[in-house]
Amino acid sequence: MADNTTPRAITCKAAVAWKPLEPLKIEEVQVDPPNSTQVRIKMVYASMCHTDFTCLKGNTLFPMFPWILGHEGAGVIESVGEEVKDLKVGDNVMIFYVGECGKCANCASGKTNLCSRYPQIVCDDETSKIYSKGQRMYRMFSSSTWAEYAVVESNYVVKVDPRMPLSHACLLTCGFTTGYGGVWKGFKFEKGSSVAVLGLGAVGLGAVKASQILGASRIFGIDVNDMKRDIARAFGVTDFINPKHFDKPISQVIQEATGGQGVDYCVECTGVASLLNEAIASTKMGVGETVLISIPPEEKGELNYIPMILGRTLKGSNFGGVKIHSDIPKIVEKCEINLGDLITHEISLADINKGLFEYMKQPDCVKVIIKF
Template identity: 85%
Template sequence: MADNTTPRAITCKAVVAWKQSEALKVEEVEVDPPNSTQVRIKMLYASICHTDITCWICSTDITRFPLIPGHEGAGVIESVGEEVKDLKVGDTVMILYVGECGECWNCASGKTNLCSRYPLIISDDGTSRIYAKGQRIYRMFSSSTWSEYAVVESNYVVKVDPRMPLSHACLLTCGFTTGYGGVWKELKFEKGSTVAVLGLGVVGLGAVKASQILGASKIFGIEVNDMKRDMARAFGVTDFVNPKHSDKPISQLIKEATGGLGVDYCIECTGVASLLNEAIASTKVGVGETVLLGIPAERKAELSYIPMIQGRILKGSNFGGVKIHSDLPKIVEKCINKEINLGDLITHEVSLADINKGFLEYMKQPDCIKVIIKF
């Protein structure tokens, strides 16, 4: 007699990028059951990140095609592998792209959130369990959330507190958490510090909010889009600076506003290579620190040597240094307590069928902060 409880392949809809920079298509795909350590998730919400665009236009040595994009999302577990212990069918969950085993050298060191047992997978390793038109479709990172069903290694999955709306939870799976953690986890932040945040998208607003909560005395928000001014101030920016309104470099504008000193900390969220040196030069000589959070479309930037030998510190970060099991629940709690209002960041909503409108149209609109996909 057949075992009707054994998970079977599911036919559903997913967004597929067949070639680099080619228009996205909604295709019928087949999603295999999870293996012993994976879970299969029915997606309820996903969101669109600029990193999705970067990977879509990147050369194939970074991204493999055909590809199902998307790395931010939340849903409900439909089936689990036999070795999965802490998750069960019916759990509502967030899908992350970094893991945390708690036991490897990296996790035990307390120095990084990048687990060596469950690493960040930038390019699909060829083990995707999704197929379309007779061929395997590669994943973006370890997830590919722009599909009605996704199969994910269970360690990259975190349960959602039932008090947290899933539409808000998906915003914590990359952008906002990256910015928030870039201040909270990557800096030894002192109350009264001065901060400059370059780029006021979701990542930048996360950095702004963390700076406010940790007691910054001044938060400079650097943004070329004046339509983001009110949102920036609502999240904690004290001084909104649009560098397009001046012929002076950003670093000079910040120094002039800080008595010639510069800020204690600069958080670079744009990924614009030409702004790297401006971010570093915006900080104080001898003690200034800059954290890089933006993902560049350009992979090379010339680093000016002089600002570095003046004692400044430059640090790279992934997911803002946040550990998904140890740290992320603390951010969730602040959202539940209304210290953080993630709902304010959602400016547009689309269905999976309208993905190109969200991806290619809404993301370019000046009033856009975050586009979410409702399944």
Template identity: 50%
Template sequence: MANSSSEVITCKAAICWGVGKPVTVEEIQVDPPKATEVRVKMLCASVCHTDITSTQGFPGVYPVVLGHEGVGVVESVGDQVKSLKEGDVVIPTYIGECQECENCVSGKTNLCLTYPIRLTGLMPDNTSRMSIRGQRLHHVLSCATWSEYMVADVNYVLKVDPSIDPAHASFISCGFSTGFGAAWKQAKVESGSSVAVIGLGAVGLGAISGAKMLGATKIIGIDKNEMKREKGEAFGMTHFINPGDSTKSVSELVKELSGGRSVDYSFECTGVPPLLTESLEATKVGTGETIAIGVGTEPIVPFGIGSILYGRTLRGSVFGGLKTISDLSIIANKCQKEEFPLQELFTHEVTLADIRKAFELLKQPNCAKVVIKM
């Protein structure tokens, strides 16, 4: 493989050619980085629910090189890149932070106007550094981690300590951090409060972890998979609800566990439309706050007006409200110091060549995260 930043690299990558089409691992060409870009040799990646929806129509650009969670080493840099050098360990992000635009300085949102989420699957100059047999390939958002090499704009990567566990670094590049940030930065969970988390995948477990850090005293995890009880407890869950064990609704079960008063905060992490209403109904009248995190392929079903009419708040969340430089760097530091039990997430591992197996593993009840070794 070439090491010169001026040469095209041929490598393997996982590609989806269209909605519902099988994922194939093929040889692609990765161009050298342009002025403000870095080319990254991936160390490992992991599978997030958004990778599955990327094969089902979100955001709808094909052919696409999959993957947006991962960690790698900078192989080469563009001539205007000053903040990174060859050999730096980095994780990709799909949100940038200029620290100067109206949104960045407002303190109200993590959605930077200068470096926005890239739904086009292309670089900021609307071109691609990836191709196959002369045909342009797209990214998932701003990166493509299921490839041995990828190129990203320097404003969409974060340098991390090289001693960080690669698998754990991959987990915090999206899933876990999204949930953690939703509790920390979006809801700003208060000490002594009560919390309900619907869906105990990496995102939900991150929300539990964030709520615990902030001092929530009652943290209710909800999942139809009984095996998630142990995972939830490892991250700080105090109570568990399996909706399959009762004919009552999720919101009723949460109400029973909270002395009939419901909870202060709820986090909907599944993207299943009817559960948004349940998540709202599970919070207190007048003051309850629901953070919608899960992304599904179905349109959201209109919720009962009473769910929100009685003073509850519903907020959407992208990347848990985390800013790349200001906030994700703090999580990365905590990860490097092993302050989170992220080993609990690492349940399965596959090679890039065997990527299709990852989709089958995710259907198994004991599967939390699948790590892809490059």
């Protein structure tokens, strides 16, 4: 007699990127059962990030096609591998692109969130469980959330606090948490510090919220879009600055607003080379710190910050330095805000191209979520 409890392949829909910068195609795909250490998740919500669009362009970091994009999402576990101990069928979960074993040299060091045993994998089809038209699909960050089902290594999965809607939980799986962690983990933050955040998308607003929670006395929010002013203030910005309204560098505007001193900390969320220069120059000479948390756009630019460092510190960050099993529950507990305020557009999977090519380019867009 056949074992009806054994998971089998599922046929469902997914948004497939066949070629660079071409519209995604909604295809029928087959999603195999999880292996012994994986879980298969029925997606409920996924969200869009500018990194997804960067991957669609195709470059030296993301040259492979075809693949299924999406690295932010939340859903319900449909089946589990036999070695999975802490997760079960029916659990509401979030999917992340970094893991945490807690035991490797990196995890034990306390210096980084990049686990050696469960590293960030940009794209690897050898463990992919998704096929379309007889072809194995590459997976973005080993998750590919723009599909009705995803198969993920269980260590990259975290249970959702039952108080949090899945539509909000998916927002914590990349952007907002990256910005929040950039401040929380990136700086030795003192109450009363001053902060500047360049770029007020979901990442920047996460940095703003962390600064507010940690007791910043003044938070400068910098964005070229005046439509971000109200939401920036709602998240904690005290001084909103649109560089287009000034005929001087933004670093000079911030220096002048702080009596010529500059801010204690700066978070650069745009990836624009010239703004990294401005971010560093906005901080206090000798003690100012800047954290870079962004993927650069196609634009070319020179970094001229070496002459202006003058004792300042510049550091990079991956997922804001956040450890998914140790830190995500703390962020959920601290963030007494309505993450739903970040959601400006909600679409179905069928409208994926409208979200990616139209809504994400609109000036009022903060976050586009996909409801399955």
